[in-house]
Amino acid sequence: MTKIQLSLIDFPHHEILSSILNDFSNDFEFTADGVFRRIIPPLCPDCGFPMSHNGFNTYRKRILGEANIGRYLCRACGKSVEEDRTFWNNLKAGFFDIITEICLRLRLNHASYELIEQIMSFIYPCDKDTVRNIVQSAIEEMKVPAIRDIRFVHYDEQHPKAGRNQKYRLTLLDSISRQVIADELFDSKDAGTVEDFLRRNLDTHKPIFIITDLYRGYSDIFKRVFGNKATHQLCLLHLNKLIVRDFPRKTSIEQELVLCNIISAN
Ligand SMILES: [Zn+2]
Known part of the structure; x- marks a missing residue:
């Protein structure tokens, strides 16, 4: 292990320095002046002559x-x-990853x-602006699950009347093929009916992206039916109304998928 020389002021840092420099052999030293170098300088890469210590560069x-x-x-x-200064680069990388x-x-x-800036x-x-750059580069580097493995569906309800009887028409549409997945008429649209309708007509074990209007009960129903496999997106038409009311912010599909990843990874 690297030999660590410490001044009295540096002494309390002994343990942390040991863990940082652990990967280097005992050919290295951390001097009392805080310089990281080889105890015996290397041979010249050009002419093979033994080199001498010659100060340091500060990063x-x-x-x-x-x-x-x-x-x-x-x-x-x-x-x-x-x-070599990989230990310094690794230290910075570890910090900025967090x-x-x-x-x-x-x-x-x-x-x-603005809020992230305040917390930071x-x-x-x-x-x-720095926070925005950090977030955007991280999202660009993040592996987003392939869109083709996720089903995109629209769920909608209509309330037609058959004579004096109120009926409820539940519809599922495939967002990509534009085909009707299911279209059924019910006497009620309570949570149990909607749940049963979803379970019968969709594969509840595969990731799914469901677009709905603003009815508030949906999120809980989807959670029960799909667990964390569903991403719930409010219809953009309805969402725009919400934004006007300064309610939830619009989130991109990529961000939603990245969020799903984080949630399912935990
Ligand atoms: Zn030389």
Whole structure:
């Protein structure tokens, strides 16, 4: 393991430094001045002459801190090389992976960029444009399940009258083929009737994307029938009315699918 020399001020950091530098052999040292380098400098890659220690380069990341990476100089041919700094890059990557995860989860749960900026001010301050970039790059890199494996259906209800009898017509349409999946008439449209209608006409074990109007009972019914396999999207026509009332925000299909992934992964 890397030999760690510590000054009195650095002493409490011994444990954390050990875990960070654990992967390096005992050819390396972390000096009392905080420089990471080989104890015995390497041979010159150009001429093979033993190189000498030659100061360090400092790499800084805002708020997080800095790392001093040793340099070596060949006194025979003048070649200068720098020590590997993957531990520093890994440290930063690990930190920003968590920051990204926090921003992404807040955003997928409809937190505004302004709100995320406020929350981040307690953790790692960054403005809302930075947050937006973090979220957008994460969504671009995220593996979204192939659309072809998900069924897209529209569910609709109509309330025709047969004489003096109120009837309820429940309809399922395949969003892609535009074909009617089921179209049935009932005397009631209570939750049990709708549940039974969905169970009989759809595969409840496969991911599904259901588009409906705003009736509030749907989400609970879909949860009971499909578990976490259903993504419920309000019809855009109805959704626009909601947005006017500043109710839930419109979410893209990609974001909904990404959210499903996160939920099902847990
Ligand atoms: Zn050389």
